[in-house]
Amino acid sequence: MKKVACTHCGYEMPVVILPRAECRGLTVRCKNQKCKKVFEIKVEQGKQSR
Ligand SMILES: [Zn+2]
Numbered sequence: 001m002k003k004v005a006c007t008h009c010g011y012e013m014p015v016v017i018l019p020r021a022e023c024r025g026l027t028v029r030c031k032n033q034k035c036k037k038v039f040e041i042k043v044e045q046g047k048q049s050r
Contacts, residue, residue: 002048006037007039020046
């Protein structure tokens with residue numbers, strides 16, 4: 001299963017993308033202690049786009 005990755009550092013978040021997922025406009029803070037940046041989760045047809 002694919003996971004959401006931080007668009008700044010690539011850290012894999014504990015968020016799973018299902019095959020037909022669609023998402024935009026959701027922001028989350030990276031859980032990488034060295035990054036901690038806020039990024040938008042964009043998913044089109046189950047694939048994360050940046
Ligand atoms: Zn990050």
